[in-house]
Amino acid sequence: MDSTSAYHGSCLCNAITFCIEGPIKAVTHCHCSQCRKAHGAAFASYGSVPGTQLKVSDTQGAIRVFESSPGVSRSFCSTCGATLFWRKATGDYADWVSVALGTLDTPFVPGRQKHVHVQSGLCWLDWPAPTGVGADLSAMDDKVVPTPSDRGRYAPHRGGPASR
């Protein structure tokens, strides 16, 4: 393991700290209502690691787990309320943990990023038209986020009447 694949993070009050001993994969911004409520934010940003690569230190016993759906556990700090981890007990990634990326203290530059459940997202979210995101963007209101095809539609028209 090299230094670029070790990450440290903590909750807001620092009662819970953690270390990720490996690369962070599957960087996802989830706009679903459960993630929005859990974070109190317009969307939640998670990256995933195998559970064996996540070392959590919680000397005060501050961590709590809320089961938001059957088999889906959301871990948070009971002192400061920070959202930390998301885990699903069933399926192909049952031994993986999704870490709330806003809690990282180590610089992290994701490669590919994906927005999911965009159709459940807030209508007022005024985000810049992102690049390299998932196909779900096509479900967004054109007024909020132009899809790549719409950006083409609104682009200056080359070869129009003036050039004829």
Ligand SMILES: [Zn+2]
């Ligand atoms: Zn805390």
Ligand SMILES: [Zn+2]
């Ligand atoms: Zn979600």
